[in-house]
Amino acid sequence: MTDAEDRKPQSDEARSAFRVPAGPSVTQATQVIPAVPAADAESSTTSEFAVPEGLATLRTGTESEATSEFAVPDGLDVTSPPAAEPEGSAFSTPKTYSARQAPPAFTPAGGIPAIDLHKDVPWQDRMRTMLRMPVAERPAPEPVQKADEGGPAVPRVLDLTLRIGELLLAGGEGAEDVEAAMFAVCRSYGLDRCEPTVTFTLLSISHQPSLVDDPVTASRTVRRRGTDYTRLAAVFRLVDDLSDPENHLSLEEAYRRLAEIRRNRHPYPGWALTAAAGLLAGTASVLVGGDLIVFVAAALGAMLGDRLAWLCAGRGLPEFYQFTVAAMPPAALGVALTVAHVDVKAAAVITGGLFALLPGRALVAGVQDGLTGFYITASARLLEVMYFFVGIVTGVLLVLYFGVKLGAALDPDAALAMSRRPVLQIVAAMLLSLTFAVLLQQERSTVLLVTLNGGVAWSVYGAMHDVCNISPVASTAVAAGLVGLFGQLLSRYRFASALPYTTAAIGPLLPGSATYFGLLSIAQNHVDKGLVSLAKAVSLAMAIAIGVNLGSEISRLFLRMPGAASAAGRRAAKRTRGF
Numbered sequence: 318m319t320d321a322e323d324r325k326p327q328s329d330e331a332r333s334a335f336r337v338p339a340g341p342s343v344t345q346a347t348q349v350i351p352a353v354p355a356a357d358a359e360s361s362t363t364s365e366f367a368v369p370e371g372l373a374t375l376r377t378g379t380e381s382e383a384t385s386e387f388a389v390p391d392g393l394d395v396t397s398p399p400a401a402e403p404e405g406s407a408f409s410t411p412k413t414y415s416a417r418q419a420p421p422a423f424t425p426a427g428g429i430p431a432i433d434l435h436k437d438v439p440w441q442d443r444m445r446t447m448l449r450m451p452v453a454e455r456p457a458p459e460p461v462q463k464a465d466e467g468g469p470a471v472p473r474v475l476d477l478t479l480r481i482g483e484l485l486l487a488g489g490e491g492a493e494d495v496e497a498a499m500f501a502v503c504r505s506y507g508l509d510r511c512e513p514t515v516t517f518t519l520l521s522i523s524h525q526p527s528l529v530d531d532p533v534t535a536s537r538t539v540r541r542r543g544t545d546y547t548r549l550a551a552v553f554r555l556v557d558d559l560s561d562p563e564n565h566l567s568l569e570e571a572y573r574r575l576a577e578i579r580r581n582r583h584p585y586p587g588w589a590l591t592a593a594a595g596l597l598a599g600t601a602s603v604l605v606g607g608d609l610i611v612f613v614a615a616a617l618g619a620m621l622g623d624r625l626a627w628l629c630a631g632r633g634l635p636e637f638y639q640f641t642v643a644a645m646p647p648a649a650l651g652v653a654l655t656v657a658h659v660d661v662k663a664a665a666v667i668t669g670g671l672f673a674l675l676p677g678r679a680l681v682a683g684v685q686d687g688l689t690g691f692y693i694t695a696s697a698r699l700l701e702v703m704y705f706f707v708g709i710v711t712g713v714l715l716v717l718y719f720g721v722k723l724g725a726a727l728d729p730d731a732a733l734a735m736s737r738r739p740v741l742q743i744v745a746a747m748l749l750s751l752t753f754a755v756l757l758q759q760e761r762s763t764v765l766l767v768t769l770n771g772g773v774a775w776s777v778y779g780a781m782h783d784v785c786n787i788s789p790v791a792s793t794a795v796a797a798g799l800v801g802l803f804g805q806l807l808s809r810y811r812f813a814s815a816l817p818y819t820t821a822a823i824g825p826l827l828p829g830s831a832t833y834f835g836l837l838s839i840a841q842n843h844v845d846k847g848l849v850s851l852a853k854a855v856s857l858a859m860a861i862a863i864g865v866n867l868g869s870e871i872s873r874l875f876l877r878m879p880g881a882a883s884a885a886g887r888r889a890a891k892r893t894r895g896f
Contacts, residue, residue, distance in 0.1 A: 801868025
């Protein structure tokens with residue numbers, strides 16, 4: 318029997334099993350599937366699910382047709398919706414927009430004014446200008462890669478940026494300048510969409526190549542701080558070379574120079590720093606009316622306190638205890654001279670020792686960070702200053718308390734009898750600024766300039782306070798403003814940091830005598846009088862800090878700033894962060 322004969326009975330049985338009884342045909346069908354011709358019987362489907370011949374069935378829906386309960390029934394006329402408009406961005410023009418009824422546009426007709434970032438302007442001002450601009454409006458860097466590199470390695474560039482920022486922040490630089498330096502390093506390697514963040518102990522930076530790419534973020538913790546303005550100046554020169562488009566420093570070259578900066582030894586040995594601390598205290602005692610014996614006593618006390626502080630630092634004690642120990646020897650020498658009935662001004666001895674310890678550098682940096690909008694860093698710096706000041710107060714108060722118990726005739730009104738020796742005091746102020754510069758490890762080329770700046774500051778203070786009888790707070794603020802003005806101009810002239818030209822110059826203006834007499838009054842149970850004197854010392858310190866910052870800001874009026882012509886019409890170029 319052939320295969321066709323075998324399959325034919327099975328096909329008949331399948332058709333008989335599913336035969337529909339006679340009757341009316343199904344009228345709901347929308348399409349009738351024709352029966353398979355007999356000639357094609359062998360090629361048709363012969364399973365038990367095949368539709369019998371001559372049966373009109375309802376056509377089942379396919380996958381491309383709607384089969385849910387929300388489908389529109391057959392025969393219902395539905396108006397087809399209009400074609401959907403293409404999706405546009407948030408900045409596309411609305412369909413109801415009319416040029417005649419258009420509201421005033423935010424962007425002027427001539428476009429956003431361009432910012433001139435020519436290289437004659439110091440990199441601090443250029444980078445600070447771009448940081449205050451929105452990311453979308455910053456001018457794109459030149460698409461020129463560094464030498465011997467096919468493109469910037471983003472993780473290594475961010476690491477180099479953080480290491481440079483760490484050296485600047487640890488050296489006492491303000492948060493705004495640290496942020497500008499970090500942005501300058503990233504931009505020099507083509508990473509334009511970067512956002513650096515600076516706090517007192519943490520540095521972080523984020524780079525996002527575009528709006529659709531994932532950002533790359535790196536951070537670094539500042540654990541150690543040291544005062545070395547020579548290293549600070551070297552880092553500024555490195556950033557200046559990186560931001561110069563004519564110099565093509567590779568990453569390897571930048572890393573090599575950074576390693577040399579970190580390995581360099583301090584320009585002055587330890588014995589020179591100790592001698593400078595003693596000379597600073599001696600000149601400060603002469604500045605407030607001391608003689609030769611007072612000069613020697615204050616110098617010996619400051620040098621002994623400096624060595625004790627170094628000993629405590631070697632044992633790992635916190636800086637609070639280092640300041641407490643360093644403040645005791647000058648106060649002890651002053652009390653000893655009084656108990657021995659030596660005809661000297663013991664107050665000048667103790668005041669001279671305080672001049673070498675007062676944290677004027679940290680105070681100026683803290684106030685500057687607060688005035689420029691870095692409130693977290695400013696709060697941390699000012700809290701550090703408060704701890705140092707409390708340590709100094711604790712050390713001096715302990716010695717004065719025991720001195721009073723021993724019968725030392727310390728006179729709180731001795732400050733009223735301070736003699737006026739203008740020439741000698743100007744020389745002492747200049748020498749004080751010079752020794753302060755040595756303690757700050759400044760470059761030898763900047764020591765003479767900061768010495769002259771300190772002499773000018775004391776001359777202005779003496780002319781206003783002693784001759785014109787102006788209040789000491791106002792006189793101090795004006796003198797500190799001149800220090801900030803000249804320091805900022807000198808730093809921009811040399812494309813360097815302003816700290817080496819301002820920090821040492823404010824040394825003669827520090828409120829050492831007001832601090833001492835306030836502590837002495839408290840030790841003699843005259844608390845109200847002591848608090849008034851300490852409040853005066855705090856006012857003088859704030860006048861110094863604000864005056865230095867104000868002088869720096871006034872100097873911008875004499876400098877050619879990028880975007881100065883268009884800053885009036887651009888809110889993004891303003892310094893204010895809260896609007």
